[in-house]
Amino acid sequence: MAEQGVLDVTDSNFESDIIKADKPALVDFWAPWCGPCKAIAPVIKELEETYGDSIIFARFNVDTGPNTPAQYGIRAIPTVILFQNGTVVDQLVGAVPKSHLEEFVKKVL
Amino acid sequence: MPADLYDVAIIGRGPAGLQAAIHAAGKKAKVVVFGKLEKSSLYRAHVANFCCFEKVMTGKELLEGGTKQAESFGAVFIEQDIIETKSETDCFTVVTENGQTYSSRTLILTMGISRKKLRVKGEKEFVGRGVSYCVDCDANFYKGMDVAVVGNESAAVTGAITLLRYAKQVHLVCRKLTITDLLYDQLNNSDVKISRKAWVKEIIGSNEVEEVLLTTGETLKVNGIFIELGAKGAMELAANLGVVFDAETFSFIETNKWQETNIPGLYAAGDITGQPWQIAKAVGEGCVAGMEAAVYARKLADS
Ligand SMILES: Cc1cc2nc3c(=O)[nH]c(=O)nc-3n(C[C@H](O)[C@H](O)[C@H](O)COP(=O)(O)OP(=O)(O)OC[C@H]3O[C@@H](n4cnc5c(N)ncnc54)[C@H](O)[C@@H]3O)c2cc1C
Numbered sequence: 162m163a164e165q166g167v168l169d170v171t172d173s174n175f176e177s178d179i180i181k182a183d184k185p186a187l188v189d190f191w192a193p194w195c196g197p198c199k200a201i202a203p204v205i206k207e208l209e210e211t212y213g214d215s216i217i218f219a220r221f222n223v224d225t226g227p228n229t230p231a232q233y234g235i236r237a238i239p240t241v242i243l244f245q246n247g248t249v250v251d252q253l254v255g256a257v258p259k260s261h262l263e264e265f266v267k268k269v270l
Numbered sequence: 271m272p273a274d275l276y277d278v279a280i281i282g283r284g285p286a287g288l289q290a291a292i293h294a295a296g297k298k299a300k301v302v303v304f305g306k307l308e309k310s311s312l313y314r315a316h317v318a319n320f321c322c323f324e325k326v327m328t329g330k331e332l333l334e335g336g337t338k339q340a341e342s343f344g345a346v347f348i349e350q351d352i353i354e355t356k357s358e359t360d361c362f363t364v365v366t367e368n369g370q371t372y373s374s375r376t377l378i379l380t381m382g383i384s385r386k387k388l389r390v391k392g393e394k395e396f397v398g399r400g401v402s403y404c405v406d407c408d409a410n411f412y413k414g415m416d417v418a419v420v421g422n423e424s425a426a427v428t429g430a431i432t433l434l435r436y437a438k439q440v441h442l443v444c445r446k447l448t449i450t451d452l453l454y455d456q457l458n459n460s461d462v463k464i465s466r467k468a469w470v471k472e473i474i475g476s477n478e479v480e481e482v483l484l485t486t487g488e489t490l491k492v493n494g495i496f497i498e499l500g501a502k503g504a505m506e507l508a509a510n511l512g513v514v515f516d517a518e519t520f521s522f523i524e525t526n527k528w529q530e531t532n533i534p535g536l537y538a539a540g541d542i543t544g545q546p547w548q549i550a551k552a553v554g555e556g557c558v559a560g561m562e563a564a565v566y567a568r569k570l571a572d573s
Contacts, residue, residue, distance in 0.1 A: 196509030
């Protein structure tokens with residue numbers, strides 16, 4: 162049951178909602194001014210509808226706080242990072258096709 | 271509502287844009303077309319498979335003919351690239367490489383397809399760790415750092431100028447610039463350091479980008495390199511308007527059989543909507559988009 166959709170996370174709840182989460186998490190680092198970020202947003206939402214039971218889908222607006230993006234060395238958006246037990250499993254940069262994103266998500270299933 | 275509002279603005283003057291202009295202007299719409307004839311992928315082609323032209327035609331001949339036809343119907347041509355698009359209530363606004371703003375009730379995207387990747391050693395490896403394809407998205411991550419931009423056209427030059435607001439030092443690597451005189455002057459009067467008759471040979475670093483090796487033998491010590499080949503394309507000009515792309519490749523704009531995108535008043539035609547990349551398809555879609563946009567603009571004007 163995917164009850165919450167794509168969760169908005171910030172510097173303040175990143176630790177509790179992503180790092181310490183009891184499920185793997187996919188975080189989409191984005192910004193409102195970024196075209197490619199807008200392009201992949203509907204795909205992330207679709208994946209959430211399919212895989213939202215077993216994985217947390219979240220997005221981090223890099224405009225809201227620099228700490229977390231800097232910590233993960235983010236220098237291009239969109240960057241999508243997959244976390245499991247608080248560590249980075251893998252990451253994808255740019256507007257990658259849905260099939261790539263789906264393969265990526267399956268790494269933690 | 272802007273004073274000199276166009277009914278139909280077309281980004282791109284390849285076969286799709288020209289046919290759209292002919293049909294929209296033929297319906298008495300006020301039409302403006304942006305883009306450069308020589309940048310159409312048809313320009314250097316020799317064409318033998320386009321219906322009704324039995325003798326082999328050069329792409330240049332076809333494009334020049336199409337331009338004359340569109341002009342005779344009243345379409346206006348602006349030989350500049352578009353670097354920004356915005357949607358406002360009941361109209362779209364576009365900004366040219368010279369910084370001029372135009373508004374139109376409808377917008378047709380016919381920018382074709384262009385190469386985005388440099389295909390050099392280190393490029394793939396450092397994506398997201400110094401290699402970027404979008405100045406507008408990523409400039410903010412390079413505050414106080416040294417960066418390079420590579421490209422010969424408006425995207426690279428306007429990108430380099432934008433980066434001056436963020437980075438400490440901006441290098442532009444180009445073979446030969448094809449931009450407007452005004453943009454050229456703006457570049458020459460800026461602090462951008464230009465490496466001319468040069469191209470990127472290799473991107474070097476350990477964990478992140480540290481150096482860019484040029485074909486001239488020169489090495490630039492930079493933290494990032496922005497690859498901005500050509501003019502801004504679909505991802506840069508359409509995605510920010512909320513246009514839906516095909517989910518499978520994220521390269522093409524989705525349209526219905528009236529060439530409408532998911533945004534009312536916004537159409538797309540030609541190579542930008544996907545294969546087959548052929549003139550016949552481009553003009554077919556351009557025709558539909560031009561007529562539909564003209565009708566839509568009329569409705570908006572009357573309401
Ligand atoms: C070598 C070659 C041979 C070919 N031979 C054939 C053939 O024999 N038969 C055939 O049917 N097809 C052929 N094609 C394919 C054909 O050229 C394309 O399908 C066709 O040109 C697509 O038209 P278009 O209008 O969609 O895009 P294009 O013709 O590529 O035009 C794109 C236009 O958009 C403009 N533009 C891009 N970005 C911007 C921007 N940011 N702002 C403003 N303007 C912008 C460009 O300046 C250009 O004017 C060939 C292609 C190549 C490369």
